[in-house]
Amino acid sequence: MFKFKSFRSRLTVTFLLTILLVMLFVGFFLDQLLERYYINSLQDNLIRSGKLAGEFVAGHLQEEVDPVRLSWLAENFGRLSNARVIFVDRKGLVIGDSVRVGGLLGQLLDREEVAAAFVGEAGISIQYSELSKQRVMQVALPIQEEGGEPVGAIFLSASLQEIDRIMADIRRFLLLTTLLAAGVTGIGAIFLARYFTGPLELLTEAAGSMAEGNLEQRIEVKSVDEIGRLADRFNLMAAKLNFYTKNLQNFVANVAHELRTPLTSLSLLIKSLNDYEMEPEQQQEFLNDLDREMDRLITLVRDLLELTTLEGGEAHREQIALEELVRDLLKQVAPRFERQDIRLLSDLPTGTVPVFGSQFQLRQVLHNLLDNSLKHTSPGGWVKVSLRVEEEIAEMKIEDTGCGIPEKDLPFIFERFFRIDRARSREMGGTGLGLAIVKETIEAHGGKVWAESKEGEGSAFYFTLPLVQENVNIN
Ligand code: ADP
Numbered sequence: 001m002f003k004f005k006s007f008r009s010r011l012t013v014t015f016l017l018t019i020l021l022v023m024l025f026v027g028f029f030l031d032q033l034l035e036r037y038y039i040n041s042l043q044d045n046l047i048r049s050g051k052l053a054g055e056f057v058a059g060h061l062q063e064e065v066d067p068v069r070l071s072w073l074a075e076n077f078g079r080l081s082n083a084r085v086i087f088v089d090r091k092g093l094v095i096g097d098s099v100r101v102g103g104l105l106g107q108l109l110d111r112e113e114v115a116a117a118f119v120g121e122a123g124i125s126i127q128y129s130e131l132s133k134q135r136v137m138q139v140a141l142p143i144q145e146e147g148g149e150p151v152g153a154i155f156l157s158a159s160l161q162e163i164d165r166i167m168a169d170i171r172r173f174l175l176l177t178t179l180l181a182a183g184v185t186g187i188g189a190i191f192l193a194r195y196f197t198g199p200l201e202l203l204t205e206a207a208g209s210m211a212e213g214n215l216e217q218r219i220e221v222k223s224v225d226e227i228g229r230l231a232d233r234f235n236l237m238a239a240k241l242n243f244y245t246k247n248l249q250n251f252v253a254n255v256a257h258e259l260r261t262p263l264t265s266l267s268l269l270i271k272s273l274n275d276y277e278m279e280p281e282q283q284q285e286f287l288n289d290l291d292r293e294m295d296r297l298i299t300l301v302r303d304l305l306e307l308t309t310l311e312g313g314e315a316h317r318e319q320i321a322l323e324e325l326v327r328d329l330l331k332q333v334a335p336r337f338e339r340q341d342i343r344l345l346s347d348l349p350t351g352t353v354p355v356f357g358s359q360f361q362l363r364q365v366l367h368n369l370l371d372n373s374l375k376h377t378s379p380g381g382w383v384k385v386s387l388r389v390e391e392e393i394a395e396m397k398i399e400d401t402g403c404g405i406p407e408k409d410l411p412f413i414f415e416r417f418f419r420i421d422r423a424r425s426r427e428m429g430g431t432g433l434g435l436a437i438v439k440e441t442i443e444a445h446g447g448k449v450w451a452e453s454k455e456g457e458g459s460a461f462y463f464t465l466p467l468v469q470e471n472v473n474i475n
Pocket of ligand 1: 368372373400403405413418419420421429430432435436459
């Protein structure tokens with residue numbers, strides 16, 4: 001019935017064995033205690049009755065012994081103490097016996113208890129009587145005048161049948177209670193074990209189902225104990241796994257979609273070049289288009305690789321002077337801004353702003369942000385890069401007087417492949433991954449990124465990076 005492989009049966013059997021052991025232990029001691037109590041009280045009773053009878057007959061033994069009278073006295077004392085009473089003289093001869101017919105009158109009572117009584121002690125024993133087929137207690141006491149030598153002895157013999165019967169009743173009762181307690185705790189233990197292991201089984205089932213691909217799996221456990229907390233964690237883990245898997249599926253679908261467009265264009269262009277006779281100028285135009293689509297593909301693959309590297313966290317990191325990196329990059333991109341008649345302004349501290357990270361990735365972040373500002377700002381506008389230091393962080397701001405971002409789109413712009421105007425973005429060579437790369441890079445560097453914008457007025461992109469604490473030297 002019990003499979004010891006399961007936690008439930010192990011728990012049930014442990015409960016059961018514990019309760020059985022405790023009950024047996026308690027039962028054994030109770031049994032011993034009660035038996036001793038009953039035997040002691042019978043013994044006290046016999047000694048008290050014996051002493052009383054002894055004192056009573058002591059005077060008679062000085063005079064001439066009258067066996068009939070002594071037997072009559074023995075009978076009466078015997079009735080009072082519920083025992084057989086025998087009087088013996090100094091030689092050990094029976095001079096009075098409560099058993100009149102078939103008694104021991106006139107015979108020698110050669111017993112150890114009597115011998116003990118003759119030296120002034122109480123002789124006590126418990127024996128099994130073959131004759132009456134029961135246990136008996138025998139007590140012999142000296143009969144003596146106050147302070148004198150023993151002149152005889154009184155011998156009392158009482159049956160332990162009543163005590164044995166009570167003890168048998170008590171043992172039966174203890175056995176029954178033990179069985180009842182074992183039964184009740186057994187059933188209780190089964191329910192308790194079910195209460196404990198039920199949620200664990202649910203968890204096992206849910207985990208198995210998840211392993212088979214059912215990521216929507218959740219378990220309902222109402223308890224607030226350790227098992228409840230385990231279930232909560234499991235649900236949280238399942239939800240996260242589901243979220244990441246869906247994200248990954250989305251990402252793969254998006255990548256496929258993004259790749260399909262340039263690949264379709266490429267395929268069409270190549271087919272056209274192959275299938276139709278063209279003028280050299282027209283051919284050149286097709287080749288230019290081919291080149292542009294190839295560039296797009298390369299950019300997309302580069303951005304995708306960039307994101308994968310971010311996830312893998314493989315980049316080489318070192319201490320970087322952030323203001324220097326910005327200055328360097330601004331110098332590099334300035335001609336492009338100039339060409340589009342956009343003023344490139346900066347507000348950088350003269351001291352060092354040390355941060356820890358990947359030079360290449362942080363350059364990429366700034367490049368993406370500046371590139372976006374450039375793409376979305378019209379000639380005559382400006383773009384400003386500011387860097388400031390606040391306590392333990394460096395805060396970078398890239399603002400522009402560009403077209404701005406609609407309020408409803410602002411919360412989504414850092415998502416992978418999100419673009420406000422898909423066609424326009426593609427036209428400008430965007431992949432929809434630029435800001436996702438910015439966000440993931442900055443977060444991987446322990447910073448935060450956010451944007452503020454007003455449609456038609458401009459945008460401001462912010463990011464922070466933790467400063468390297470030693471040698472901060474800001475003017
Ligand atoms: P893309 O490759 O399309 O530029 P990004 O992830 O860099 O993708 O940007 C997401 C979208 O956010 C862009 O499609 C663009 O519409 C908008 N955006 C980003 N930067 C700016 C900016 N400085 N001004 C206005 N819109 C911007």
